Amino acid sequence: MSRQMWPLLAFFLCIGVLESLALLDHETESIEKCIKNYGGLTSETAERLERFKEWSDGYEEIPCFTQCYLAEMFEFYDNRTGFDESGVVQLFGRPVYNACRQRLELGGGRSQSSCEHAYAGFHCITNLEGHPFMQIESMPNITESAKTAMKDCLQLVDRDEWSRFQAYPEYPVNEPIPCFTRCFISKLHLFDERTRRWQLPIMRRHLGVPVPGAHVSACHQRRGRNQCSSIYQQFTCYVMAV
Structure with missing residues (x-):
């Protein structure tokens, strides 16, 4: 914006x-x-x-x-x-x-x-x-499928919580909208919750992260207090990795 x-x-x-x-x-x-x-x-x-x-x-x-x-x-x-x-x-x-x-x-x-x-x-x-849908539309390097997944997941959240979406670029420790990341990650099939493996090539195609050559070997080891928190912590690690 x-x-x-x-x-x-x-x-x-x-x-x-x-x-x-x-x-x-x-x-x-x-x-x-x-x-x-x-x-x-x-x-x-x-x-x-x-x-x-x-x-x-x-x-x-x-x-x-x-x-x-x-x-x-x-x-x-x-x-x-x-x-x-x-x-x-x-x-x-x-x-x-x-x-x-x-x-x-x-x-x-x-x-x-x-x-x-x-x-x-x-x-x-x-x-x-400042509307979250407009922020999603303005995101560079992500596919239309990823944008749709994020919008669909926001529709499942009470609109009173939508204002918290603006906090995501600051990468806070606690996810601004609980389980939002797990929702769109699941829709895009980027993480297998049974094997706990991330599909990094698919993630790069849809979201443009992690960047090629980034040090991400420890990202999958991050843990939160529940599954939603763990996925958010690990995904944030992939996004921020250099």
Whole structure:
């Protein structure tokens, strides 16, 4: 995920503490301009903007705010032509653009963007930013089968736990989502639980790890408090091996 967008996303998530944000150039002025017809930046409008991701898909609580804000601040949106595909892909990634394509593109005979179009497109983007499915789609060097297996395993987990998926790249000692790794490893047939043998050639084909020449001889010896934990510990060893 592109880090260039964090100031913008921080605005939508944390505008209630506006003074503490590292705002983009002229962002405060742009926000004020875009809500001046609705009383300016009051505690009420700040509370509404803080809930931006929770707004209904078809109802912008502060009418035309999104179109005004995007046109003021970013080059990936134009009031007339709408969203620029290359600009959106550069900032948010191809998977996010593809997932929101129907709302980002001008369709249905429309020749010009509108407040409704700007809101629908950007609301879709912000709700997908950080979504585990989008993170999976953005993973390099893994097959479509591996992506599907991971998504299928996430569907078995309570959605309240999905936010923990972002912790995996930090390789914590304890698995963020218990048994998730065992689930997708099993779907891909990368580990035989009867013989306790890893299928490393198949793993390399699906996941791109371990890298050729990596020192992995001790990885299969790692043990956790249960089978899920052991598979996670061993798999993490293969991923991190150099």
